[in-house]
Every structure is written in structure tokens, then in C-alpha cells.
Amino acid sequence: MGREDDAMPDIADVTMVDVLRAVADPIRLRIVQTLADGMAHGKCGTHWDFGLHKSTMTHHFRILRQAGLTRTVVAGRTHTVELRRDELDARFPGLIDALTTTTGVPSGGTARTPASRSGR
Amino acid sequence: MGREDDAMPDIADVTMVDVLRAVADPIRLRIVQTLADGMAHGKCGTHWDFGLHKSTMTHHFRILRQAGLTRTVVAGRTHTVELRRDELDARFPGLIDALTTTTGVPSGGTARTPASRSGR
DNA sequence: GCGATGGTATGACGGATGTCCAACTGTAGG
DNA sequence: CCTACAGTTGGACATCCGTCATACCATCGC
Numbered sequence: 618m619g620r621e622d623d624a625m626p627d628i629a630d631v632t633m634v635d636v637l638r639a640v641a642d643p644i645r646l647r648i649v650q651t652l653a654d655g656m657a658h659g660k661c662g663t664h665w666d667f668g669l670h671k672s673t674m675t676h677h678f679r680i681l682r683q684a685g686l687t688r689t690v691v692a693g694r695t696h697t698v699e700l701r702r703d704e705l706d707a708r709f710p711g712l713i714d715a716l717t718t719t720t721g722v723p724s725g726g727t728a729r730t731p732a733s734r735s736g737r
Numbered sequence: 738m739g740r741e742d743d744a745m746p747d748i749a750d751v752t753m754v755d756v757l758r759a760v761a762d763p764i765r766l767r768i769v770q771t772l773a774d775g776m777a778h779g780k781c782g783t784h785w786d787f788g789l790h791k792s793t794m795t796h797h798f799r800i801l802r803q804a805g806l807t808r809t810v811v812a813g814r815t816h817t818v819e820l821r822r823d824e825l826d827a828r829f830p831g832l833i834d835a836l837t838t839t840t841g842v843p844s845g846g847t848a849r850t851p852a853s854r855s856g857r
Numbered sequence: 858g859c860g861a862t863g864g865t866a867t868g869a870c871g872g873a874t875g876t877c878c879a880a881c882t883g884t885a886g887g
Numbered sequence: 888c889c890t891a892c893a894g895t896t897g898g899a900c901a902t903c904c905g906t907c908a909t910a911c912c913a914t915c916g917c
Contacts, residue, residue, distance in 0.1 A: 637760055638761040641754060644905090661863070672907070673905070673907070675864065678864095694862070694915060712835040715831035715832040716753070718830055762874090780893080791895085792879095796875075797875090813885075814885060814892070814894085815884095815893065816893075
């Protein structure tokens with residue numbers, strides 16, 4: 618079954634809602650924030666230790682790719698992922714910046730008790 | 738009964754994922770973009786003509802309020818909604834700006850909806 | 858060739874989400 | 888007082904989403 622969905626979409630076909638939906642998940646937001654350093658990161662579970670299954674990570678990476686956020690490069694048996702920064706910045710100015718600005722997370726330190734509000 | 742969830746949350750308790758999830762919907766994104774003019778808008782279906790039921794609009798407005806994005810003011814028999822711009826800008830610098838920046842929508846963009854509900 | 862490793866495909870499952878409908882509350886007007 | 892209007896509430900329903908588990912494919916090293 619030809620999986621055409623698998624291909625990385627043209628940035629012009631990506632809507633803001635597509636991007637927001639992809640990023641509206643704790644795991645995927647973290648991935649994007651990490652990827653924002655501009656470097657390529659492997660998909661290996663070693664670097665992405667979320668305590669999730671391999672297949673679940675594959676799922677998240679696919680969502681990000683289909684939403685036009687990332688680009689996957691296959692190098693032998695290992696795959697690497699990187700943000701489509703330039704295209705994204707051109708299409709949605711300031712979005713990636715806003716997403717990766719850590720100012721929005723005061724709980725970065727131990728200032729506030731994290732487990733207080735039991736995320737729905 | 739007294740749904741505590743109904744109250745507008747303290748901006749410090751709002752996470753970026755909360756905001757993104759609220760905004761990762763075509764209807765709610767449009768609402769936020771419209772609200773971004775800084776003025777208060779009524780909840781009346783007259784101005785928000787999405788072809789949705791009243792109760793569905795109530796649902797979306799509640800999501801936005803619970804996510805800390807909006808503030809609701811009751812004036813007699815009509816309710817008005819406004820963006821919590823200042824607080825949002827302080828907590829998530831550049832986010833609202835990025836969300837409301839229209840890139841000119843090159844190809845297709847929002848034209849992708851044939852008015853079908855199609856979505857969940 | 859063969860086993861180990863990195864990643865994908867497929868299917869199942871519980872929970873969340875968007876939508877509608879009908880009934881309800883409360884305010885404004887005559 | 889009684890009707891019209893603005894919105895909310897609660898339930899029903901179909902779909903979607905995140906997670907896991909197992910099986911599968913491709914590449915590297917020997």
C-alpha cells in the first residue's frame with residue numbers, strides 16, 4: 618500500500634493548524650524544542666529517553682514529518698531528524714522561536730511543585 | 738453545579754502545551770486570531786459564523802478560557818470574550834504574535850476546507 | 858550467511874475530542 | 888406575566904489520538 622502520507626510535505630501545503638496540532642503534545646513539543654538547536658539528532662531511543670516504546674517514538678516522528686516540521690535523513694541503519702527551520706521561519710515567522718523560548722516554563726527549576734496540577 | 742474547571746486559570750498554571758492544544762483547532766485558532774485585535778467580541782453567533790451549533794461554540798469558548806487564553810465578561814444577557822494579551826505575552830513571548838501573523842497564505846492555506854465537517 | 862541492532866508496519870485498546878440535539882437558566886421588552 | 892433571546896448544561900455518538908506489543912525489514916559486523 619503506497620504510503621504517500623509518508624513523504625515530507627511541501628511547506629506551502631502546511632497550514633498553521635497542522636503545525637499546531639503536531640506540536641500540541643508534550644513529547645513532540647520537547648522534540649521540536651530540542652531540534653531547535655539546528656543540529657540533526659538521531660531517532661535512537663538513547664537520546665530521546667521519554668520512557669516510551671520504540672514504535673511510539675516512530676509514531677511521533679511521523680506526525681512531525683507529516684506536519685512539515687521535520688526532515689528525516691537516512692544514513693545506513695540509523696535515521697536522523699532535523700527541523701526545517703528556514704522554511705518554517707519563512708512560512709510562520711516567529712512561531713518556532715516562540716515555541717522554543719523557555720521563558721514560558723518557570724518550572725524549569727524547582728521553583729514550583731510540578732505535580733500540583735495533574736495535567737488532564 | 739460548580740464546575741471548578743470553569744474558572745479562568747492563573748496564568749502561571751498555564752503550560753505551553755495547554756495553549757497549543759487549545760489553539761490546535763481551526764475554529765479556535767480563528768477565534769484567537771480575531772480576538773487579537775485587542776477588542777472584546779460577543780459570543781453571539783452573528784459575529785462568529787462558522788456554521789456550528791450554539792453549544793459547540795460554547796464548548797470552544799470554554800476550552801479557550803480553561804486554557805487561559807481568554808477572559809469572559811458577562812454583561813446582562815450577552816457575554817463578551819477577550820484575549821488575555823498582556824499575561825499571555827509575558828508568559829509566552831511572541832507566541833500570540835506568531836499565531837496571528839498572517840503570512841499571506843501563499844498556496845491554498847485556509848482554502849483547504851470545502852466546508853465539510855470532515856474533522857472529528 | 859548469520860546474528861545483532863535501528864527503525865518501521867500493523868493491529869488493538871482506552872481515553873479524549875468535536876459535533877449535534879434537547880432541555881434548561883436567566884435577562885430584556887411589551 | 889409571558890414571550891423572545893443569549894448562552895449553558897448534559898448526554899449521545901462517531902472519530903481521532905497516544906500507547907503498547909508483536910512481527911517485520913534493512914543494515915552492520917563477524
